[in-house]
Amino acid sequence: MYLQELQLQNFRNYAAADLKLGKGINVLLGENAQGKTNLLEAIYALALTRSHRTANDHDLINWEAKTAKLAGRVVKASGTTPLELTFSRQGKRAKINHLEQARLSQYVGQLNVILFAPEDLAIVKGAPTVRRRFMDMEFGQMNPRYLYNLSQYRTLLKQRNRYLKDLQHHQQHDLLFLGVLSDQLAAYGAEIIYQRLTMLRKLEHWAQTIHAEISQHRETLAFRYATQVADKDLDDPKTICAALTALYQKQQAKELYQGTTLIGPHRDDLHFQVNDKNVQTFGSQGQQRTTALSVKLAEIDLMKAETGEYPVLLLDDVLSELDDARQTHLLTAIQDKVQTFITTTSLSGITRQLIKDPTIFHVSAGTVVADESSDQASDE
Ligand SMILES: Nc1ncnc2c1ncn2[C@@H]1O[C@H](COP(=O)(O)OP(=O)(O)OP(=O)(O)O)[C@@H](O)[C@H]1O
Numbered sequence: 001m002y003l004q005e006l007q008l009q010n011f012r013n014y015a016a017a018d019l020k021l022g023k024g025i026n027v028l029l030g031e032n033a034q035g036k037t038n039l040l041e042a043i044y045a046l047a048l049t050r051s052h053r054t055a056n057d058h059d060l061i062n063w064e065a066k067t068a069k070l071a072g073r074v075v076k077a078s079g080t081t082p083l084e085l086t087f088s089r090q091g092k093r094a095k096i097n098h099l100e101q102a103r104l105s106q107y108v109g110q111l112n113v114i115l116f117a118p119e120d121l122a123i124v125k126g127a128p129t130v131r132r133r134f135m136d137m138e139f140g141q142m143n144p145r146y147l148y149n150l151s152q153y154r155t156l157l158k159q160r161n162r163y164l165k166d167l168q169h170h171q172q173h174d175l176l177f178l179g180v181l182s183d184q185l186a187a188y189g190a191e192i193i194y195q196r197l198t199m200l201r202k203l204e205h206w207a208q209t210i211h212a213e214i215s216q217h218r219e220t221l222a223f224r225y226a227t228q229v230a231d232k233d234l235d236d237p238k239t240i241c242a243a244l245t246a247l248y249q250k251q252q253a254k255e256l257y258q259g260t261t262l263i264g265p266h267r268d269d270l271h272f273q274v275n276d277k278n279v280q281t282f283g284s285q286g287q288q289r290t291t292a293l294s295v296k297l298a299e300i301d302l303m304k305a306e307t308g309e310y311p312v313l314l315l316d317d318v319l320s321e322l323d324d325a326r327q328t329h330l331l332t333a334i335q336d337k338v339q340t341f342i343t344t345t346s347l348s349g350i351t352r353q354l355i356k357d358p359t360i361f362h363v364s365a366g367t368v369v370a371d372e373s374s375d376q377a378s379d380e
Pocket residue numbers: 011012013014030031032033034035036037038039059060061062063064343345
């Protein structure tokens with residue numbers, strides 16, 4: 001899929017902008033604080049109805065205005081769809097094909113985007129919570145069942161933790177009820193673990209090929225899902241559930257002592273291994289970057305496999321972070337198939353000969369102008 005046009009009205013520092021976009025690589029060129037990221041944010045918001053960098057929609061509205069509006073046309077194999085999103089004090093409204101949608105959840109999914117920013121290195125370097133959030137966001141986007149299991153699990157986990165605290169403080173004494181909660185939690189926990197394993201296997205498959213190519217076959221990447229459930233029990237949700245239940249029984253004294261649930265997907269992690277070593281602990285900066293890049297690029301392929309269309313790729317300031325070999329790989333991987341938006345302050349750091357016919361936009365103080373000399377946007 002690709003975004004053919006984008007219109008902004010009173011969005012961040014743009015009073016008005018109307019862009020014809022290239023089907024291939026679009027470069028947003030400008031000095032710092034001119035509005036490059038704001039444009040990426042506009043595309044991200046048009047896709048997901050929310051920003052990637054603020055939880056407060058009001059921040060998106062120009063300081064001088066009361067309402068912000070985004071509009072665009074998405075082209076897919078199945079046809080062209082106009083999208084429209086309005087932010088105001090009253091909330092937000094979304095239209096597909098000029099028809100207002102009763103629920104924002106009906107709107108999301110028309111335009112798929114993947115954003116890659118320097119912070120994404122945290123997937124490799126950060127705490128386990130970052131990787132759990134990564135799995136939950138990515139797999140939740142592609143699989144509504146996963147989201148359902150996750151929300152049931154979270155509710156039960158809260159309840160079980162509260163009960164463990166009550167037992168700890170002798171406000172409750174019934175261990176049978178703890179057993180009931182453990183069984184219910186184990187059932188949802190097992191579904192989540194099983195779905196994570198299934199999706200990770202697919203993602204790993206794509207990421208391995210990409211990592212091998214970037215490292216010129218000197219490195220192999222592997223994912224390892226870290227859980228207290230033994231490998232032999234991971235084959236299906238039933239065996240995982242039985243293993244979790246047994247673990248709750250075995251660790252009951254410890255959980256009662258600590259007053260919290262110590263086993264389950266909320267405690268699991270994902271390890272990335274390069275040449276059989278955990279890249280978080282033993283990897284060089286370069287290996288960590290390659291891993292993050294491979295995982296992100298693998299998401300593109302996974303989304304294509306799951307939804308039938310390539311997503312739109314948003315690259316915020318990442319090219320300058322990558323050395324020539326990684327830049328080359330990234331640009332070759334996306335060339336001719338993925339519509340991409342790249343923000344940069346200068347073209348000099350980018351191996352420009354690799355970007356075939358880019359559409360270049362000059363961004364300055366909330367205005368954006370297409371470069372006359374660059375390839376003009378698609379006019380299909
Ligand atoms: N709601 C708003 N109304 C008006 N201007 C805003 C609003 N929110 C942010 N801005 C302005 O937008 C500018 C920042 O734009 P943006 O984050 O897109 O920068 P950038 O071009 O990506 O720069 P950098 O290269 O430093 O990341 C700042 O000048 C900021 O004051």
